[in-house]
Amino acid sequence: MRHFLDFEKPIAELEGQIEELRRTTDAGGIDVADEIGKLRDKAEKLLASTYAKLTPWQKAQVARHPDRPKCLAYIAGLIEDFTPLAGDRAFADDQAMVGGLGRFRGQPVMVLGIEKGSDTESRIKHNFGSPRPEGYRKARRLIELAGRFNLPILSFVDTAGAFPGVEAEARGQAEAIARSIEAGLDAPVPFIATIIGEGGSGGAIAIAAADRVLMLEHSIYSVISPEGCASILWRDAGQAATAAEALRLTAEDLKKLNLVDTVVPEPMGGAHREPTGMVEKVGDRIEACLTPLLALDGATLRARRREKFLEMGRTGLV
Known part of the structure; x- marks a missing residue:
């Protein structure tokens, strides 16, 4: 059963009518093919017009859609011979942060990603995509391992943010995140990140x-969630839509600000409507970005990556 967002209710009503007419035909009733065709055209036009003018808050809802392909879907669709690697060698294995070795279209790679889960059981298992310090220590370990064995790194980002619990702070959440960022900036191998849903803080x-940072068309990437921003500025999470406008968290805005490199178009209605096609499209974009990077040596990659992030600060845009 397809899940519809609040702003998609008119589309849901039309698709419900189409399904009802289809059941009538299947039950041996009158031929309503023409009526179904008219309703389908109307639904497609409404879908196109709705998604052509999404607000930042509506894009945030699409980015969080429960049926949107998650990290493990991209790994399953793009990485052959995937072998998970577990643990931070200090405390535990964080299930929100997944990673391991595999082959991307014949190229050996290290894969990292944050998994939210797709049903109640898997969401609990993966802590709703909010890694703890051990998750970020695992990420750092795998990034350093990739550098040691000259393996390009592919990451898939989908998180509302790191786990904010007291125990996470007690185990050094801030330092773990900082060390993971440091490892990424210092990696002597090509590194391509893709924002597939939420990119939180x-x-x-x-x-x-x-x-290279790729971002799906209806993903979001921001220093804080709209709800968190609204709670701080207005002490009212109900102002999330206003906060989303101010945060400039859409792929379109971030591309204009040169904070992401490539925006990957999504199928009409979002990635959740054609998940298999979306995974392949992301794979094509990753391949296009990875090929020229493979020709560069480690020193050049580090220098360019450092300059890329320093430039963000110099422009005064962040």
């Missing part, structure tokens, strides 16, 4: 300090 950039 330092919890996201911890695995996105990359040579």
Whole structure:
């Protein structure tokens, strides 16, 4: 059963009518093919017009859509012979942060990603995509391992942010994130990060300090969630839509600000409507970015990556 967002209710009503007419036909009733065709055209036009003018807050809702392909879907669709690697060698294995070795279209790679889960059981298992310090220490370990064995790094970012619990702070959450960012900036191998859903705060950039940052059309990437921003500025999470406008968290805004390198178009209605096609499209963009980076040596990659992030600060845009 397809899940519709609040602003998609008119589309849901039309698609419900189409389904009802289809059931009538299947039950041996009158031929309503023409009526179904008219309703389908109307639904497609409404879908196109709705998604052509999404507000930042509506894009945030699409980025969080429960049916949107998650990190493990991209790994399953793009990485052959994936072998998970577990643990931070200090405390535990964080299930929100996944990573391991595999082959991307024949090229050996190290893969990192934050998994939110797709149902109640998997969401609990993966802590709703909010890594703890051990997750970021695992990420750092795998980034350093990739550098040691000359493996390009691919990361898939989808998190509202790092886990904010007291125990996470007690175990050094801030330092773990900072060390992961440091490892990314210092990696002597190509590093490509893709924002596939939410990119929340330092919890996201911890695995996105990359040579190339790709961002799906309806993803979001921001220093704080709209709800968190609204709670701080107005003490009212209900102002999230206003905060989303101010944060400039959409792919379109971030591309204009040169904070991401490539915006990957999504199918009409969002990635969740054609997940398999979306995964392949992301794979094509990753391949296009990775190929020229493979020709560069480690010193050049580090220097360019450092300059890329320093330039963000010099422009006064962040």
